[in-house]
Amino acid sequence: MKTILKLENTLSQHRIKPTAMRLLVLEYLLDRETAVSLTELYKDFEKSDRITLYRTLKVFEENGMVHSIDDGTGVPKYALCEEGCECEVGKDLHVHFHCSKCNETVCLTNHKIPKISLPEGYIAENSDLVVTGICKKCSK
Template identity: 45%
Template sequence: MINTVKIEALLKQKSIKSTAMRNLVLQYFLKINKAIDLKDLEIEFHYSDRTTLFRTIKTFEEKGVIHAIKDGSNTTKYALCNEKCTAENHIDIHPHFYCEKCKSTTCLRLISIPTINIGSDFTINATELIVKGVCDKCNQVA
């Protein structure tokens, strides 16, 4: 079980009011350590309503607790941010791996996406890199 003191401290650091649902959702993200979508949360927290879960996700994203991932699966997934991310500055500039077999998405935090200089007439708002293939777990089964 994840330390509740750590969860409370992280929420306080990000200026997020602690609630039972926020604590549970953050604990779940820390436990699973992979990207999940809103449907995954709805299954895990079937006793909660969708609106509460959606608001929790949006608050976490706005405050730099999690980041959104568009992996080509037609659903937005979310994963924990680097602890240094803030509401103003998400520094999670890393690729994500999408397994075409089990449909899971994993952050590749040890790999950085290089800065791209495309000239002064352009403004880059986001850089995304999705690597697709078969994950290690699915490769072991095959």
């Protein structure tokens, strides 16, 4: 069980003003092991409207608390950043794994995307690496 205080602290560390909705969404993200799409979030927050949930995710993303993942399914997914993450190329960005069986996407935070050397004049701003296959749960 996470205390409200702890959740509030996490939000203020990212300069996000705590609201009831933000606290709920943060708690939800902390309890999940996989990345979530807006549609899934909406399903689990039946009583909230989609716009509010979308804005909540966007505020989290803009303040560097979550990162969005393009796992190739065409629908962006969101996952919490690690503490101290700046979503920086060659430092924080990690491999994502998309399971073709359960359709879930997970952060492999211990597997960072190495900085790729680019031709002169090219500046890297983002780097995506999605590995697809069968996840740990499904391969058992």
